[in-house]
Amino acid sequence: MWGSILGTLSQLMNSEEESVEVVEWCVEGLKHSVKLCARFEMDTERECFVAMLAKYTGLMRSPFEAPASAKNIMCIKALLSLANSETDGGDVVLDFSLYLAGARLERYHLEGSNRRF
Numbered sequence: 001m002w003g004s005i006l007g008t009l010s011q012l013m014n015s016e017e018e019s020v021e022v023v024e025w026c027v028e029g030l031k032h033s034v035k036l037c038a039r040f041e042m043d044t045e046r047e048c049f050v051a052m053l054a055k056y057t058g059l060m061r062s063p064f065e066a067p068a069s070a071k072n073i074m075c076i077k078a079l080l081s082l083a084n085s086e087t088d089g090g091d092v093v094l095d096f097s098l099y100l101a102g103a104r105l106e107r108y109h110l111e112g113s114n115r116r117f
Contacts, residue, residue: 002048002049005033006048009026009029009030010052023071027078034046035085037049054079056071058075059076
């Protein structure tokens with residue numbers, strides 16, 4: 001069942017006609033999904049929901065692409081909120097720090113590939 005929730009939220013977040021209200025609902029749905037998965041010790045499912053939030057932060061894209069949107073900011077706030085929550089705390093911090101490390105490596109790779117030697 002969690003896969004269909006993840007898929008639906010993904011479709012809504014990717015839609016061309018996204019409104020701030022729809023994005024807020026999706027981000028809230030993702031936050032509650034992470035908390036529920038943590039509560040029932042569903043680690044794989046929790047990691048999938050955290051990965052989706054991390055994807056929409058925009059931290060893994062090139063700095064030369066579009067500027068940060070409201071969706072990116074909402075997802076960053078949601079991840080930070082989850083990291084501070086009592087329900088999941090440390091696991092989200094660990095997952096998010098791994099995504100940030102990957103984003104930094106990807107950014108360095110992009111910056112390095114644009115240079116001429």
